Amino acid sequence: MSNELLVGNSTQYLTHKENQRFRGISSQNITAILPAYNEEVSIGSLVLLTKLYVDNVIVVDDGSTDRTAEVARKAGAEVVAHQTNKGKAEALKTGFKTAADLGADIIVTMDANGQHNPADIPKLVVPIIKGNAEMVNGSRYLNYPDKNAPIYCRIGQTMQGNAVKMNFDLKITDSQSGFRAFAASTKNIFRFSGKKIAIENEMLADAGRSGVRITEVEIGAFKPSETLTRNPVKYITGALKAVGEDMEANRPLYFYSVPGFALATCGFYMGFKLLETVFLGSASLNFGHTFLMVFLSLAGAYMTLRGIVAHSMAGATRQSESV
Missing domain, CATH: 3.90.550.10 (Spore Coat Polysaccharide Biosynthesis Protein SpsA; Chain A)
Incomplete structure (x- = not known):
């Protein structure tokens, strides 16, 4: 054998x-x-x-x-x-x-x-x-x-x-x-x-x-x-x-919206403080400061909205898959 x-x-x-x-x-x-x-x-x-x-x-x-x-x-x-x-x-x-x-x-x-x-x-x-x-x-x-x-x-x-x-x-x-x-x-x-x-x-x-x-x-x-x-x-x-x-x-809300909201808040706060100092005459507009303020505000708003939209789409997708 x-x-x-x-x-x-x-x-x-x-x-x-x-x-x-x-x-x-x-x-x-x-x-x-x-x-x-x-x-x-x-x-x-x-x-x-x-x-x-x-x-x-x-x-x-x-x-x-x-x-x-x-x-x-x-x-x-x-x-x-x-x-x-x-x-x-x-x-x-x-x-x-x-x-x-x-x-x-x-x-x-x-x-x-x-x-x-x-x-x-x-x-x-x-x-x-x-x-x-x-x-x-x-x-x-x-x-x-x-x-x-x-x-x-x-x-x-x-x-x-x-x-x-x-x-x-x-x-x-x-x-x-x-x-x-x-x-x-x-x-x-x-x-x-x-x-x-x-x-x-x-x-x-x-x-x-x-x-x-x-x-x-x-x-x-x-x-x-x-x-x-x-x-x-x-x-x-x-x-x-x-x-x-x-x-x-x-978790798009956590991934996008939470940090996005934080960035937007920082940007809006910087804008508020900048406008306050300009109107009071204690400071003049600074390009770098202004650019950072606008960037943070826009980026934060975009991330916040993207997180909300992605969260809504994911929920709709799950509902359609469960039907």
Whole structure:
């Protein structure tokens, strides 16, 4: 008997044994989605490991230029290929549709670069199986704030966690996690646009607005060497950008109108004081002072109005989507 056949048989045996132990919890169909772009190195082993805990593995090959699709298919995944790279949001949209077609009751999303451990899948799906949640977020920071991580990483994560709490009224400790589980009944609440904010945050926003019950479970934290040497300035800048994008998309009144009102107030106050001094004859018009006053007033008024309009449009959009 060839070594290949032995390996194949042993893999099938382990898969059957592991699935039997885990499947004893529920007979629900669990399907995993792996959006992948040029991940031929990690995708094969990840598919094989994931199959130990789920019924189906869907790999959405998002326009890869390597052998991602070929390797995933040989490992036993259901492969759906995009002809061009469309981004993670579109890949997840395709994955959710395919999972529904395969009769999934629970959908698990994972990153395809190997940073998530498939052995954590049972932790993610149990709250859904027990009826305690419709969405489960895998968190690296739930029971410990990762004290060994560089301080700038902890600062960035804290900022993003606070932004999620304020924007979506959700207490989520790992808002950027791509390792999540969903009841299949939630599939239609997600927009999968990924245009203004990261798809991970967009899905949190959609879930929060729809009243979906969300819980978190602890997952392992994998730290490749490059994350330990990342540039602190770039990391903090990226975190601030993510927070800003979330605020702009979900809290335009806070993002635009509050600072805009403050700027306009400063500009009008400066104008009042300037006019007062000019009429009293205690000072003459100063070009720099006048320019700053006009700039602050106009910029503040514009930001205030933009925030109000964006807030109104967002509300109208949500109402039309709910009808």
